[in-house]
Structures are given as C-alpha cells and as structure tokens.
Amino acid sequence: MSNNIDLKKGLNIPISGVADRKTRKVIVPDVVAVKPVDFRGLKPRLLVREGDKVLAGSPVLADKESPDILFTSPVSGTVTEVVRGEKRKLLEVRIKADEKQEYLEFETGDAKNLKADQIRSLLMKSGLWPSLIQRPYGILADPQAKPKAIFVSAFSTAPLAADTEYAFRDEMGNIQTAVNALSKLTDGGVHISLNAENSNGSLFHKLENVIFHTFSGKHPAGNVGVQIHHISPIVKGDTVWTVSPLMLAAIGRLLNTGKYDMSRLIAVTGPKAKEPAYVKGICGMSMKDLADFYDNSASDIRFISGDVLTGTNIGPDGFLGFFGNQVTLIKEGNEHELFGWAKPFRTKLFSTSHTYFSWLTPNRKYDMDTNLHGGPRAFVMSDVYSKVLPMDIYPVYLIKACLAGDLDKMEQFGIYEVLEEDLALCEYVCPSKIEFQSILSDGIALMMKEMA
C-alpha cells in the first residue's frame, strides 16, 4: 500500500437526498435509448433503421473514425425512433424492449488466457470499448494506442453519488476479471485509488493484479483526473485510460458470461426524490420508469442523469446515460427572491462564502434548486477557485486561455490534465457565475481540432 495522498482543498456540497443503502425495486425497461452524445467527439454512423429487431449486444452505431468500435443495444427489442437534433445531429436511438430479454452470445473462451488483441476486438464488438476513456481530452480510447497506464477510482466524492461499496458488493468477481484483462492492454498496470477512510475494509482492497493508491479529502478527491494528477501527471504526448468500476463490472460480466449485460444498481437521489434509494436498472433507461420516486405534477423537477455538478439535464422524458449510475432530481429554481442578496440571512441556502452564515452549520443539508443566484459577470474574485481544486493548476488562467483560444497557454496551464468534472466545483463556487465547464469543453474541442 502506497502512502496516503491527503488533499486539503475541495468541497462536499451539502445537498439533501442521499440514497438509502437498499434496493427499492427492479426496473423492467420499457423504452431505452442509445445516446451518441454520451461520448465526446464521437461521429456516429447509424447501423439500424426504425423497425429493426435487435438483441442485447447487437450493434446500433459505429464510430466513423474507427468503424470497429461499435455501440450496441442494451436490450433486445425493436428500434422505434431515431431522434435527431439541429443539423440532423444524431441524439438518440430509441429501442422498445421485448418482454423477454435475449442476449447476443459473444465467444469469450477462457477469460484468463485471452490475448491483448482478442480482448480488444471482443470489447469493440460487444460495445464495451467505449467504456474506456482516454485522456487527455476524455475521448474514446484509441484501439491502436498502448496507454501509459489505466486508472480507476474506486470511490466517488461527487454530490450524492452512488456508494461504490454498496453498488458493487456483488460485482467484485466480475471486476477482478476485467482488471486482469485490461492489465494486458498496458505496461503501466491498473491503478486503483481507494478512499483512505476505509481503504483496508474496502471490497476493492481485495483485488489482485492492481496497484493501489489511497486518497483522502473532500470532493473532487474521488475524481480520477485529480488522482492521476497526483499519481503520475499527464504530459504532452502521454495517453492514459480511465475506466469506472461500473464499466469494469460490465466488462467482467461480458468476459465471464459472454453477454452484453448493462444492468446496474442506480442511485436515485436529490431533494425532489421521494425516499431516495437504489434501483436495479439498465443504461439508457427512461426516467418514466422511476415514476414512483417523484411527483412532477407541477413540472418543476429537473431530471439529471449523473450528479448535480456534472450530470446532464435530460428532462422528464429523458434517458440515463451510458456511464450513469445516478439520477438526481432537483427543483427548478425559476423564482424571484425579493432582496435575496441583501438579506443578512438566507438560512435555506448554502454558500461556501462567509458572506453568509451557512458555514457555521457544517452538518446541515440543503434542498438545493437550479437557480443561478445571480447574474453573469466578468472574473472579479481571484482566491475562491483554488480552494476547491486540489491540483497544481491555475483554473482561472486556464479558463481565460480557453476563452482566448490560445493553444500554447492552454497547454501550459494544464489542459491535458483536466476534464470538465474536475473544474465543476470552480463553477459551483464562482460568484461571477462563469460557466467553467462549457468554456473548458470548447477549449478541449479547439485543442482536438487544432492539434489533430
């Protein structure tokens, strides 16, 4: 066990609605969606038409750049609708599930003796290759590349995130299989970061064939990008892959059973969730399947696939993302508040700033909503951002470089090391209400375009 890395900076957002450690129901999917927008920079090629029959594991989309990378259907059923957005951008492929699920069988052979090439082609064929995220930029992993190492964060510090110890308590066998397979794709080994609080008691601690690290601290200590920054920073020319425990479990299941089985425990959380708890569901499932968790009669709920910092607003008819094992329900804060900013106390709201008094009640949880709490301004305050970013990076300089489109500066200020999720807290605390994440997305898109 290597030494603990203690991160002093960060912030746990005290939002109410943490999921109870129990599984309330098993969801039988009705309509599910495959969403190419879950993957950065993907140019999808549609492989099915409306009315086509698919099995769980049948290809639905392919990557135009490397056509071997397939995206497959999580259920067996019928393609009902192909949803396109502006400029005919492909948004969703909706599939109506059959009552009885049938799986395409993949020939896996003996998982232990698979060669690196066989693992690669198996993952690409089955639709699980996209679970590997390549940094810099957080894109689909390049099948030709040999990454420096593969990193996994075995815990999440994101607001209300699913508890990995609970969600994967039955999956450790699958995860071990996946780790064994993936370790053949790199020379640098599979690095697993544990939470220092229970590093020895963690289920993940029993894994073999991995390199352990431990981290302690507030969010974003559980972000894999922050962990890589402290284990082995990414420099120009490096390629590393990251994969979540959720996807490791799916890969392991494929190798053990030969099935593309994307079922998972999903945490339904947030202030607007009634009796927040876990459900057994599947990626791409519809929010309508969660109907007994909320009362949206006033249509004032925002449905987020993911956590409140980085998730996607998918709406009441939306679908869970490929990587998602959390749904957050919060109130839309489209209300005017009389003299809000001038009131000495706003006891129902949380602020990290000491200009309010919520810091005196550190254990309180708040029913947060989506109000912006102010208007957008230029950067004014300079010391609020570094307090929530435990990385040796100047976030404001990086963001300004992104705004200016200055590639050299972006490189110098560490754009290879960060993804949106790592700067999400800067966005949360920003009194000028600057959209760090979307500015960074644009910066990354520019880097990919110019450096390609």
Added chain:
Amino acid sequence: MRKFIDKIKPAFEKGGKFGCLHSTFDAFESFLYVPDTVTRRGSHVRDCVDLKRIMIIMVVALVPAMLFGIWNTGYQHSLAFGLTDWGFWNMVGYGLVKVIPLYLVSYIVGLAIEFISAQIRGHEVNEGYLVSGMIIPLIVPADVPLWMLAIAVAFAVILGKEVFGGTGMNIWNPALLARAFLFFSYPSMMSGDTIWTAGVTRYLAEGKAYASGNGLVDAFSGATPLAHPSQAGLEAAGTDLWDMILGVIPGCVGETSVIAILIGAVILLWTGIASWKIMLSSVVGGLAMGYLGYSLGVTDLPGYYQIVMGGFLFGTVFMATDPVTSAQTETGKWIYGFLVGALAVTVRLFNPGYPEGMMLAILLMNTFAPLIDHYVVDASISRRAKKIKTA
C-alpha cells in the same frame, strides 16, 4: 410589486417600447429580486453568493469609516473655528451637510456612466461601482468642489474602467484614479493659495487658516500629521499616537480613524472577501520601510507611526485588496502587498513633494500586478514541468 414588474417587463425586452433601456430595467429588477434564471449548462446547482452580495459586504465594511468621517468632519470644523459650544449632533449635522453632497455626486455621476455603458454593451449593470462610489467620498477632502469631484469620478469610471470593459477588466482601482486625478489636476485648488505644505503647516500651527479666509480645506490629506512627520512636528501640532489611532485628526473624510478602518478590516477578513495576505504583507512592508528609515535617521518616528498616519491603513484594507486590480495569484499577493506597503512609506520618507505615498504606491503596484502574476505563473509552469520530468 412582483406583478407590477412582470407587467411592465415586456416593454423593456428586446423589441419592446423601451427596449433600449433593457440594462437599466434589468439592473433595477435584479436589485429588488434575485433573478429567476436557472442554470443551463454545467453545474446544475450554484452557490448562493454573487457579486452583489460581495459588493454589499464591502460597502458595509466601509460604513464605520464613513460614519466616523462624518463626525470627524464636523469635529475638525469646530476645532478649526474654536466652536467650543458644539455638541455631538452639531458636529454630525455639519458633517452630513459636507459629506452627503459628496456621496450624491459620486453615485449619480458614477452610476449614470455605468448604466449608459452597460446599455451600450447590452450587458447587465455591474455592481462594482457601489463600492467605488462608496470609497471615493472617503478619500477626498471634505471641501473638495463638487464639480471637480464629478469630473474626477467621470474620468475614473470612463478611462479607468469602462474603456477596459467594465468591472473585472480594469487595471487600476477606479476610486484611486479619481483621487489621483484630483491630486494632479487641481493641486492648487485643493491646497489654497500657497504651496500646500506651507498652508497646511500654518493651519496646524495656528489653527486658524480656515478663518483667515484663504480657503484652505480643513480636512485635506496633506493637512494630516504626514505633513510634518517628525516627533517635533507632531508635538507642535498637539497630535499624539492615540489621536491618530482614534482618528480625531484632520485628513480625508474616511481615512483618519484606525479603529473604524480596523472594524471594516475585521468584516472583510471574517467574510473572506479581502485577502489577508495582502493586508498583512502590506503592513509588514510598511513597517519594514518605516523602521529602515527610522534606523537610517531619515525620520525620527518609529515604524509603526507610518501605519497609523495618513491613508496607509485605509489603502491597505480597502483599496490594495481590490480583487480585480491586485495580484491574482496567492504567491503574487504576498509580493504585491509587501511592495505596496514598502513603496508607500518610501514615497513618504524620501519625497517631500508627495507626503501621501499610499495612493501612488497602490496605483503603481496595480500596474505591476499582472507582471508579478506573470512571473509567479511562469515559475509554476516550469516547476510543474520539472516535477513531471522527475516523476
């Protein structure tokens, strides 16, 4: 109220009857109500702090200095004229008569320009001027002609801020620019017929310069103990250290009382708005230069006198810490603060022409803050590069 606003709102939106006044309407609406805007992209929840809150706390922190300044204006007036029968309310009353017009001019001129430029750019009106407008009357002599103040404010807001793109983009602290403008444009108007140190000395020595009718202002920075920074000079003026800490001395409206300023400093530090690093390092810098001067015999006042005299503390607490114009990096803040303090005292000690060095020191360091940051950031980049190589 809300209904009324919702009713008139469409007229101010794009294409409405008063569409050209959109920013103005928005400013008033968001002054009354936190907007109903929701997050569109990125983080779905946001901290409830915004710039309005930060600015209003700054304003609150300035209130003690303002209240004391109002009283002290009257008090100095009564002293200068030997009005021994004046009670507390007489002094406050006189102070209000003097100070309220300064505020009116400062806010009306400044905010008008802010609103117009926001309108031209189509931005929301930035609340930054609430603070600048609060500071400006506190750092000018109470007797400054109002038209001069108006020009100074206009200069500071237009050339100091709006040409750079508004609050957050400016290089120099706008309040200080207003003062610098007055200082360099109207030195004679601000200091009477004679060269101003002489007039001030006479006023302090005889206590009747105002009564003699030469128009010398009774609360001018140059008339502070800074004009005669020596033990003998202070004794001649009858000023001791406690007077300076309490602030019962002549000076700019809001900068005399160490105690009132420290109350403001506590508010700023408690709320974390101002950087304690800048404040501390500025005081350290001032003390260091003060004692250096003391030991070299440039002055016979121990170093801590430099801190309590003149605008040093006011500048350190409220203006050097301006988050926009100070250094942005944490290491840079130490360097920046120290140099502000050291330069302020250096100017005082070695340049009798400009006894109040604080203004110049802060403006100069405002100018160099981006340079300091540049080197700090450069050092960080090369440190990162090295660390990665060894790893």
